[in-house]
Amino acid sequence: MAGVKGAAGCVEELRRERAGCSFNMEELTNILDGGKDITTRRREIEDLMCGDPAFKDEVPTEYLSHEDRYTTEVRKVCHLARKMAQHNISSRELGITSVTNLLRDGNPLGLHQSMFTNALLGLASPEQQRRWGRLAQNNTIIGTYAQTEMGHGTFIRGLETTATYDPKTEEFILHSPTITATKWWPGGMGKTCNAAIVMAQLHTQDECRGPHPFFVQLRDLDTHHTLPGITLGEIGPRLGLNSQDNGYLRFDHYRIPRTNLLMRHSQVLQDGTYIKPIHTKLSYGTMIVTRVGIAVLCVKKLACAVTIATRYSAVRHQSELVPGEPEPQILEYQTQQYKLLPHIASVYALILSARSVASVHGKVTADISRGNVDFLPELHTLSSGIKAVSAQDSTQGVETCRLACGGHGYMASSRLPSLYTSATSCITLEGENTVLLLQVARYLIKSYRAAVKGKPVLPSVSYLAASPPVHHTPELSNKALVEAFRTSSASLVRETEANLQRLCDMGQNYPHAWNSCSVALVRCGELHTRYYICERFLSSVESVAVSEGTKGILVCLCRLYLVYHVTLNQGHFLRSGTLSAADLSTLEEEMSDLLARLRKQAVPLVDAFDIRDELLASTLGAWDGRVYERLYDEALKSPLNKTDVPKAYYKYLRPLIKASL
Numbered sequence: 118m119a120g121v122k123g124a125a126g127c128v129e130e131l132r133r134e135r136a137g138c139s140f141n142m143e144e145l146t147n148i149l150d151g152g153k154d155i156t157t158r159r160r161e162i163e164d165l166m167c168g169d170p171a172f173k174d175e176v177p178t179e180y181l182s183h184e185d186r187y188t189t190e191v192r193k194v195c196h197l198a199r200k201m202a203q204h205n206i207s208s209r210e211l212g213i214t215s216v217t218n219l220l221r222d223g224n225p226l227g228l229h230q231s232m233f234t235n236a237l238l239g240l241a242s243p244e245q246q247r248r249w250g251r252l253a254q255n256n257t258i259i260g261t262y263a264q265t266e267m268g269h270g271t272f273i274r275g276l277e278t279t280a281t282y283d284p285k286t287e288e289f290i291l292h293s294p295t296i297t298a299t300k301w302w303p304g305g306m307g308k309t310c311n312a313a314i315v316m317a318q319l320h321t322q323d324e325c326r327g328p329h330p331f332f333v334q335l336r337d338l339d340t341h342h343t344l345p346g347i348t349l350g351e352i353g354p355r356l357g358l359n360s361q362d363n364g365y366l367r368f369d370h371y372r373i374p375r376t377n378l379l380m381r382h383s384q385v386l387q388d389g390t391y392i393k394p395i396h397t398k399l400s401y402g403t404m405i406v407t408r409v410g411i412a413v414l415c416v417k418k419l420a421c422a423v424t425i426a427t428r429y430s431a432v433r434h435q436s437e438l439v440p441g442e443p444e445p446q447i448l449e450y451q452t453q454q455y456k457l458l459p460h461i462a463s464v465y466a467l468i469l470s471a472r473s474v475a476s477v478h479g480k481v482t483a484d485i486s487r488g489n490v491d492f493l494p495e496l497h498t499l500s501s502g503i504k505a506v507s508a509q510d511s512t513q514g515v516e517t518c519r520l521a522c523g524g525h526g527y528m529a530s531s532r533l534p535s536l537y538t539s540a541t542s543c544i545t546l547e548g549e550n551t552v553l554l555l556q557v558a559r560y561l562i563k564s565y566r567a568a569v570k571g572k573p574v575l576p577s578v579s580y581l582a583a584s585p586p587v588h589h590t591p592e593l594s595n596k597a598l599v600e601a602f603r604t605s606s607a608s609l610v611r612e613t614e615a616n617l618q619r620l621c622d623m624g625q626n627y628p629h630a631w632n633s634c635s636v637a638l639v640r641c642g643e644l645h646t647r648y649y650i651c652e653r654f655l656s657s658v659e660s661v662a663v664s665e666g667t668k669g670i671l672v673c674l675c676r677l678y679l680v681y682h683v684t685l686n687q688g689h690f691l692r693s694g695t696l697s698a699a700d701l702s703t704l705e706e707e708m709s710d711l712l713a714r715l716r717k718q719a720v721p722l723v724d725a726f727d728i729r730d731e732l733l734a735s736t737l738g739a740w741d742g743r744v745y746e747r748l749y750d751e752a753l754k755s756p757l758n759k760t761d762v763p764k765a766y767y768k769y770l771r772p773l774i775k776a777s778l
């Protein structure tokens with residue numbers, strides 16, 4: 118294992134927990150990383166970065182001013198970028214690690230390394246990639262993705278920024294006509310970036326062609342001053358991620374060359390003629406790849422949170438389980454196991470499913486480059502679903518872990534609060550969850566209707582019309598539970614479609630009928646995605662080649678995941694008739710057994726996530742379990758503890774106290 122690990126220095130409780138490990142921890146780590154070689158490379162990079170004192174925080178982030186937080190993270194991230202170049206580490210390789218955990222409060226270069234780079238790769242022509250790719254890789258150009266405006270985030274067609282083509286000068290004129298047209302939110306745009314991919318409404322030959330991506334230089338590459346015709350700034354404090362200098366941007370008739378329109382999928386010729394893409398939504402491609410990335414990113418937050426809460430639960434003793442006996446580890450309480458163990462299982466389920474979507478993405482991207490867009494709607498649906506469910510489950514999971522640590526979980530030094538603020542941002546950014554689940558539902562309803570008419574539908578939704586008639590599942594095997602998910606999902610889609618049709622038949626127009634059914638439609642999107650995740654988890658576990666002990670623990674985790682989600686969604690199963698009340702009681706009893714069995718492996722299971730102390734950065738979750746010493750040491754860093762009597766005493770308290778004497 119990487120880092121300073123071992124029995125020495127560990128509290129007795131954690132030593133005991135680790136001694137009982139029933140599986141090969143390294144095999145589990147490899148599965149999560151995606152292979153042995155990836156684990157090795159990840160550790161190499163993490164060793165290199167974590168051993169570097171330049172990443173240490175002298176003062177905890179929470180005590181710094183807004184500006185000092187930003188400056189500190191910029192210092193660290195520039196050091197990181199230089200080290201990556203020195204050691205030949207690509208952004209993709211950095212993505213397999215958890216090194217960005219060394220940044221405590223957001224990454225000012227995050228959008229540069231993700232969406233900006235991906236937009237150039239996916240939306241720029243080969244010639245444009247040659248023009249900007251190397252400059253971006255060398256960090257000469259630092260860019261962001263500027264799509265959202267004050268007035269519109271979700272509804273991209275409603276964007277107000279215009280890019281009007283002037284054939285006389287062969288330039289586009291970028292303009293922000295209203296206050297609501299102000300670009301608002303892009304990460305790193307306030308102060309860090311000198312360029313952006315800007316989404317704007319393309320106007321040429323007196324026609325609006327919809328939102329298109331443009332490469333726009335925002336600042337002078339030498340002085341970093343904002344260029345004339347542009348107004349730039351930072352949007353102010355946020356719930357979290359305060360070092361990410363999310364920015365605002367306005368254009369005043371700002372001119373850019375025609376060749377700055379990203380031209381891989383659509384072009385504007387010198388005379389202003391518009392060449393259409395082969396699919397109108399290809400310019401939304403950067404969001405698809407980022408959604409898959411976000412799914413993995415928030416699961417990593419969940420892995421950190423559940424590592425912290427599980428180790429803490431093994432160290433913490435509270436109350437009496439049996440009157441008169443010593444206080445047990447809080448991990449002994451079934452309710453505590455229920456708070457933690459399903460989230461350990463979730464990490465596997467979500468990582469393996471996101472990986473599956475990533476591989477669909479690879480195939481569909483290759484198809485698109487050959488001119489085939491047939492699978493794009495399916496990819497859009499899968500990536501929207503996995504992003505929404507991962508963000509939702511991770512956020513709820515992190516919050517449950519925080520609550521599972523009682524009062525100490527409320528301490529910033531536990532790291533749970535900042536894990537929460539970063540996880541919850543993933544519910545909103547990159548497509549608000551409700552909106553994305555409605556996109557999934559849109560595809561489900563369309564596919565169901567097509568399938569009923571005997572038209573061909575794509576593989577992931579072929580079950581909607583082909584599902585067997587509703588029947589009561591005779592047994593409760595893993596396969597049967599996955600099938601029950603599938604049948605319930607098909608049943609919910611059928612029922613919701615029938616309601617939609619009924620409202621239309623009663624005279625409502627389709628958009629209003631859709632809105633009247635949208636609570637159920639969101640559930641359709643969720644249930645379909647949950648079915649996909651359960652199916653992917655089970656099939657990965659069944660096919661993985663590992664030792665018996667490791668297979669055993671994976672099967673147990675997968676079982677817990679299925680049973681947990683069946684019981685959470687029991688209404689759907691009862692309604693569709695796939696499971697009976699008696700089945701659900703049986704499954705609940707089984708859950709008690711699963712919790713008891715997995716409890717013994719809880720600490721080794723989170724150890725297998727292999728998150729180094731420097732990256733976990735938590736007083737409650739360190740490898741050695743020395744919780745109380747760390748809490749105390751961190752408290753000593755409070756600036757208020759520099760003096761015995763605070764200034765506020767002389768200024769305010771003393772006059773109050775003395776006045777009442």
Ligand SMILES: CC(C)(COP(=O)(O)OP(=O)(O)OC[C@H]1O[C@@H](n2cnc3c(N)ncnc32)[C@H](O)[C@@H]1OP(=O)(O)O)[C@@H](O)C(=O)NCCC(=O)NCCSC(=O)CCCC(=O)O
Nearest residue numbers: 264270271272273274304398401404493497546547548552
């Ligand atoms: C909600 C929609 C999907 C609706 O779009 P619309 O243009 O109004 O759609 P419409 O005309 O009604 O057409 C729907 C149609 O468009 C399809 N579609 C929608 N998106 C895609 C896609 N990506 N690929 C392929 N197809 C797509 C849908 O499947 C529909 O197809 P259909 O008509 O049913 O055949 C869209 O506007 C959207 O994606 N909104 C979310 C905005 C978003 O994700 N913003 C991200 C900003 S960047 C960011 O947040 C970065 C954070 C990163 C960080 O900090 O780390």
Ligand SMILES: Cc1cc2nc3c(=O)[nH]c(=O)nc-3n(C[C@H](O)[C@H](O)[C@H](O)COP(=O)(O)OP(=O)(O)OC[C@H]3O[C@@H](n4cnc5c(N)ncnc54)[C@H](O)[C@@H]3O)c2cc1C
Nearest residue numbers: 262263264265269270271302303304542546547548549551
């Ligand atoms: C931390 C953070 C970082 C971000 N970084 C970037 C960035 O780098 N670049 C960038 O361009 N943007 C960025 N964004 C913006 C982000 O993408 C948008 O905030 C997001 O897409 C949601 O859009 P909105 O804010 O307009 O919300 P709205 O769409 O106004 O949502 C408000 C409510 O309306 C509901 N709603 C909206 N439309 C519908 C519908 N059709 N049906 C049902 N309900 C609906 C939503 O569900 C939600 O409850 C960032 C946002 C955050 C929080």
